[in-house]
Amino acid sequence: MNVDPPSPAIRRVAIVGAGAIGIWIGARLAQAGCQLSALARGATLSALRGNGLRLQSGTQPLMQAAVQASDRAVDLGKQDLVVIALKAPALAEVAQQIGPLIGPHTLILTAMNGVPWWFFEGFGGELAGTRLQSIDPEGRIAAALPSAQVLGAVVHASCATLEPGLVQHHFGQGLVIGEPAGGLSPRVQALAHLLGRAGFDTETSGCIQRDIWFKLWGNMTVNPISALTGATTDLIMDDELLRQAISGMMLEARDIGARIGLPIDQNPEERHAVTRKLGRFKTSMLQDFEAGKPVELDALLGAVRELGQRTGVVTPLIDALLAMARLQARIKGLYPWAAP
Numbered sequence: 128m129n130v131d132p133p134s135p136a137i138r139r140v141a142i143v144g145a146g147a148i149g150i151w152i153g154a155r156l157a158q159a160g161c162q163l164s165a166l167a168r169g170a171t172l173s174a175l176r177g178n179g180l181r182l183q184s185g186t187q188p189l190m191q192a193a194v195q196a197s198d199r200a201v202d203l204g205k206q207d208l209v210v211i212a213l214k215a216p217a218l219a220e221v222a223q224q225i226g227p228l229i230g231p232h233t234l235i236l237t238a239m240n241g242v243p244w245w246f247f248e249g250f251g252g253e254l255a256g257t258r259l260q261s262i263d264p265e266g267r268i269a270a271a272l273p274s275a276q277v278l279g280a281v282v283h284a285s286c287a288t289l290e291p292g293l294v295q296h297h298f299g300q301g302l303v304i305g306e307p308a309g310g311l312s313p314r315v316q317a318l319a320h321l322l323g324r325a326g327f328d329t330e331t332s333g334c335i336q337r338d339i340w341f342k343l344w345g346n347m348t349v350n351p352i353s354a355l356t357g358a359t360t361d362l363i364m365d366d367e368l369l370r371q372a373i374s375g376m377m378l379e380a381r382d383i384g385a386r387i388g389l390p391i392d393q394n395p396e397e398r399h400a401v402t403r404k405l406g407r408f409k410t411s412m413l414q415d416f417e418a419g420k421p422v423e424l425d426a427l428l429g430a431v432r433e434l435g436q437r438t439g440v441v442t443p444l445i446d447a448l449l450a451m452a453r454l455q456a457r458i459k460g461l462y463p464w465a466a467p
Contacts, residue, residue: 137321138162141206141228143221145171145180145196147286147411148238149212150294152302152327154182156210157192159325164195164203166225172198174292183289184296205230208318212238214415215426216462219263222271234314235272236304238280240350240411241343241426242434244268245277249308250336252388254437261429278315279335280304281342283328285408288418297408300328305335340389344380345398347427347445348373350412351452354422361407364399373399376444380431386438415461422456424449 141164142153157163165175175196182190197203206228237243244263247254263269283301286294302322306312315331322329332338352363374395381391415422428449435442456462
């Protein structure tokens with residue numbers, strides 16, 4: 128892959144969260160000429176130090192990328208771009224540790240599932256500036272990560288961790304990026320250019336919250352249902368009664384979206400058809416359940432329930448799914464008992 132080096136403005140890149148999506152993004156940026164670092168720990172840190180980032184995509188040769196890896200951000204130094212690809216439950220703690228990566232001009236790109244802590248930063252409407260209790264109850268994330276330096280991302284790809292440091296990319300190359308306050312800024316354009324040269328199908332969004340909400344509308348139900356049942360997406364979509372229940376939850380969320388300024392013009396069955404086209408795969412939450420990792424229920428369902436309460440939309444179906452998935456996760460030790 129012969130490419131020109133990236134702009135000096137985005138050369139040093141740190142991955143925070145070297146899991147499936149983090150390695151997918153990091154390996155491609157390294158191939159595009161970026162100087163790559165990763166904040167990691169445990170078996171992942173050992174694997175990165177020994178073998179670098181490893182990405183397998185289809186029948187292509189294994190992509191291997193050198194990376195400076197440490198469990199201390201101070202060892203990695205100030206970065207031009209910090210990609211946060213953590214699971215949401217880990218962010219509050221990790222956010223307190225990554226200050227040494229962030230200089231006054233560092234871009235912070237969040238490539239995470241669900242509703243992020245900055246969702247209403249720069250976003251108009253009645254909830255402008257709202258901090259969601261389900262996402263950042265004590266404001267620790269917002270205090271640690273400067274909102275003026277944050278860009279949002281929506282990932283349209285399926286990846287799975289085969290072993291620490293080694294990721295299998297299944298399908299999709301899509302990244303949508305945008306400013307929380309909207310508009311097409313020079314820094315978004317510069318990052319989009321770099322991501323495009325790294326091989327991603329990159330789009331820029333004038334309202335990244337709309338893209339986040341639309342993706343959430345599709346996976347806020349299938350993710351926890353797959354974790355509850357152990358079923359792949361094809362089996363979920365093939366069950367008529369279950370699909371009807373999912374549609375009901377989606378209609379509740381669509382009503383919420385309309386009230387916060389993020390209307391959705393699809394109906395649930397149209398979205399189900401999109402999910403069916405993706406074929407049979409395990410959702411990220413099912414993979415986390417099987418691996419014994421904390422699950423992202425607050426970012427995917429808890430935030431939607433909270434927004435329903437704030438906007439006056441009743442969400443009995445969403446509440447029921449959250450209650451069941453949360454209880455199972457608590458029994459498995461993947462969600463705290465003390466949380467609401």
